[in-house]
Structures are given as structure tokens and as C-alpha cells.
Amino acid sequence: MSSTTFPARTLTRPGSRRQAGFVIVELMVALVLGLLLIGGVINIFMTNQQTFRTNENMGRMQENARISFELMAREVRQAGGNLCGASLMANVLNNATTAWTSNWDAGVLQGFDNTQAATGIVATGTDVGQRVANTDAVRVLSGGMFDGVTITAHNAATAQITLNTVNHGFAPNNIVVVCDGESAALAKLTTAVSGTSAVVAYAVGVGADNNCSLGLNFPTDCSSAIGNSRAFQAGGFVTLMTASTWYVGNNAKGGRSLFRTNAAGTEEIAEGVRDMQLDYLQRNTATGNLDSNWVNASAITDWTQGATSQVVAVRLRLTLETQTAVGTNQQPIQRQLIHVVNLRNRPA
Template identity: 35%
Template sequence: MRIHRKQPTITRAVQAGFSLIELMIALLIGLLVVAAAGGVFISNKRVYNASETVNRIQEGIRVGFELMSRDIREAGGNPCSASAPVINQMTSGGNDWWANWGDGIRGYSGADAMPGTVAGMGVFGTGVGQRVAGTDAVEINSALGGGIRVVDHAQPSAVVQVTNQGDIQEDDILVICNMDYSFIFQVTALPSSNQIQHNSGTSLNCAQEFQYENPCTGTGASGAFGYCFVPGATPSAQCDGFGRGPAYVARVGSVRWYVGNNARGGRSLYRATISNRSNTNTPDTLHEVYEVVEGIEDLTVTYLEAGENTYTAPAGVADWGQVVAVRIRLDMVGTEGALTASEIQGTDGQVLGRTLTHVVQLRNREAVL
């Protein structure tokens, strides 16, 4: 008898998976998600770079405004009184920035050259530190540092007694003042540690005495009549006028602000200080030049005179001694620095820039805005 055994049924597991079309669709969706995420990242990076550039521009302009304002507020300042008349005891020299020192401030339009021929003084040129044509400039005159007290000048001689000479050097340009008068003169010698001499002759001084009624018309001879500074002393009979109040002497100088070429092929805001520190009778020595803010493309300065209600360009100023306020406009563009050229551009592909305006009142002018 044959026995039939039932064979076990063998089942194969059904293998499930994605078809090629499904894989392609999934890959496409993944690419779209990655592209969207990348686009958001790039957009955020552009926004960050633009914000960073704008912040740098605004910070640069703020620094420029702050430093310029400090100088402008002190225009015409001296250790005594800004309201006292300034009398220049010096004859006109070569690049005589000091000739109009009593005005305190003077502006130059984009077509006006500034006095002086030394690079960095604000003269037009293409070299590093030279002024860019078509941009305004401003010159501010004031005393440099604090004053040194006058002890005695009881007769109109060529020697002023002081407490000390400080850092004053021979041939420096100084101002001597009290509450009534201020005189600009050149140092001719330092006879002792507490004396300052201001002779005429080989110097730029037109006379050795301080002439306040008819400046630079005297003979310059010793003992000629002139103004005397006599704090606590008795004036001699040769004093044509005198002041008993406190008197001081101080070095004077000129500060110039302008847009110049920088060493990186762009433009920057520059500050130059001019004073006489080299024992020369042509007091136009360039003392210091600083590149203050990079990226300043243009500087526009307008001026308000006492009694007026509109700001005018330099050509419209009738009397620089009556300027009571200054309006500054700075145009600045983004600079690369830590960013690349493309990172300082806006959505239109142009370099980001800003224009801001700031108004400064001259502290040493009596007029009130």
C-alpha cells in the first residue's frame, strides 16, 4: 500500500518597495526643500550683511559728526574771552592761515582751494591724503590747549613775563589775551624760563608793542606806545591802554576737515592740524594728518550767520566772524573691511550708502539760535 505524504506549502514573502518614478519624485521634493532652505539662508545672510553694512555706515558717520563737532564748537576759542576783539600783530606771510584767525571758522566750496601747498593741508590732488575736487572743506582756528598765565607786562616792551613757557618754542604763533583784547604774535626768543619775547624785524611781527587802535602802523621802536597786560601791577606811562584782569598766552593753530584720497583707492574723511613748530618764519607747518572715517564720498558744509534764518554756502557768507552755526552733510558708502565686495551691495547690486545731516552751534559765539 502506497502512502502519499502531503508536501508542505512553501510561501515566499512578498517584497514591497518604491518604484523608480516614486524615487524620482521623492528626490525632486527633497531637492526643492533643500533649495528653499538654502534660499532662506542666503536671504538671511544678505539681510545680515546689509544690516551690518548700514550699521557700519551709521557708526562711521556718527564718529565723523562727533569729532568734527568738537572742533567746530571751539572755533575762535582762546583762554580768555571769545567776545574780545582779535588783533593780528603780524604782517602777511606766505601760506598765512593765521591771517584770518580771528574769524574762527572759514569754509571752502568744492571748487575753492585752501591756502597752502603741502600735501595733506587740504589742497586738491590725487595722492593719498590730498583733497578730492568737488568736495567742501572747513577750516577751524582756535587756541591749542590751555593757556599760560601772564605775570607782568607793565610796559609795552618786547618781553612778556609768564609763570612758565610750557611747550612754547621759538617762532611759534601765540595769542595773548584778557577779557578786553586778544593779540596774535610770533615768538622771537625765549630769554629765560619765564619770559617770552616778541620783537619785530626778522620776525613776522609788524611791531614789538601790542597796537590796538591802529594795528601795525607804529615804528616798532623800543618804548613805543602800546597796550599793556598788567594783572596786579602798575602800568607805565607808555601804556596807551592796559588791562588789570587775568591774562594768558597760548599757542594757536588751524584744523582742517576735508574728503581726501585714501591708500586703498577710495575716499575718507581727513583731519589736518596746522601750526608753526619748525623754527620758520612761514608758519604753515603741517603738524598732523589723520584719516578719520573711511568711505566718506562727499562733504557738504553750509553756514548760518547771526540774524539770518537760512544756511548758505561759503560764497554766501558775508562775515565769517558772525557765523553762529554750521550744518554738515556726510555721504558715505559701505567699505569692504571684513566683508566682500558683494556683501556690501544691496538688492539692486549697488553699494549701500547713506546721507545724514548734523547741525553744530559754535560755542564761542554770543548769538543764540
């Protein structure tokens, strides 16, 4: 019996296909889709990053505005004030008319328009700390910015004032405001001040003892060492006198900031303050009528306490900008904000 030979057959599973690699078209499509996906993710990341930078810069700008208005308005509001509410102020400082920090009679509030130089206070220029051209400035003197220490006794003959605590915080050469319900006085304390004593002293002389008279009564009399003397009543106060000038100056980063200068030096208050413009509202002391319009500093010729028209309100206009260029035009964002301050210590 003969045998029959059959050809070999390859068994395959139903539905199986022969595997093959990607063709060039499929690879290109996959690459394009991947690039589109990555581009979308990058775009979302960049958009979120820009939004974060914008919000961060706007937040900082708003915080700088809040600090600027709060600190400057607080001093402007208290211009010419004292803790006793006395309207009469004697000034026995030897340099009362030569130093801007103690020239009370020249005005407790004095503005400088963008065309006026603050001579003897701050120079206008491009150096760090100097005032920026075409920006306003304002000088403020006050005896009501700090908590005072209560007077328990005042010996006018020996020029010693007894306080209710040894922790008064006063130091030699401090300029202070002494007041009671009748009047107030500016004087410089002497080296007799002691941290372990409740007694502070002032004296006649030059240098550290920089007073023209021992008499602290109003009106000021510098014709003799005794001058116009009286004892301040128990229950009055002694407090530090403050003198400051606010202006927009050049900062160390090449931008602009709000600055405050006083007898101790100059300090930077807030970054990003591009411009400051101040307007003043006056009241006629004879009639009690308010002016109908706000005016700038150059329109006011008399800032003294005896002027017929007294400034009773100041309108602060600050232009602020973000620290980086986050605007849609690739420039810093600017905002102008306005705050009106009413002065508390004005003649009726």
C-alpha cells in the same frame, strides 16, 4: 502499513512581506525633496548673511557720520574762541598774513564752495588725500579747543610767562594763544621752553623765534621789537592754537573720506563720506538781525572779524555711503544727514 509523504511547506509569519529595493520613481522623488530642503536651508543662510552685511555696513556708516559731525562740529563751534572770552586778538607772528594756519585777520572761519579752490591749503584732484571736485571745504582757527594752563605772572619786558605748573606740555615753536579778560594774543614759543620749568618764553626774530614783536597787546604793533606792550593778568590762560581745514578727499582704498589737514599734516577722519555741502547763516552786526536765508560760501565776500555780516551758524550736509554694495540694486546705500552748528564766539 504504507507511509504517506507530504510536500514541504515554508512557514511564514502573519503580516510579513517580501522586501524589495527602491524603484526609480521613488528615488527621483527623494532626490527632489532633498534638493528642495537643501535649497531652502541655503536660501535662509544667504538671506541671513545679506541681512548681517547690510546691518554691519549701515552701522559703520552711522558711526562714521557720528564721528564726522562730532569732531568737525566741535571745531566749527569754537571758531575764533579763546579760554578767556576776550574779543580782541593781537597777532605778532611774522607769517601772520602768509600762512593759512595763522592768518587770524583773514577770518577765523572761511568756507570754500564746491567751485572755489582752497589755494595754499589743499589741492583738488584724484590723488590720495586731495580734495574731491565739487565738494565744499571749511577752514577753522581757534584758541579754545584745549584745556589751558593758568598764568601766575607775565614779565612783558623779558617776554616770559610763568605758569602754575611745570607739566604744561608746551614745546618750542608751538603757536599759542595768551589771554586774560582784556584781550588775547597769538605768539610762537621759543627754545626757552623747558619741561622742568613753569616758565615759557617768546622772542623777536626769524626761524624758531618767529615773532615780529614782544608786545602782545591789542592792536598789534610790529614797527619795533617792543611793540604794543602790556603784561597779561594772573589768572589768564595759555593754550595751544588750532588751525584746521575740513574737506572730502580720496582715500587709499579708492573711495572717499572726510579729511582734516593742519600744519602738522593731513589725517583721514572717517571713511565713506561721499560729499560735503556747507551752508552759512549770517547776522548783521549793526542791527543784530539774522538773514532770512542760508547761503553758500561763494555768496560771502568778507570773512574777517570786522565784516558787517558775520557767520553765526553753519549747516553741515554730509552724504555717506556703505563700504560695500549691499543695496537692493546691488549698489552701496547712500544717506544724506544734516547737522546745524551755532558759533559761540561771534561779535554781538
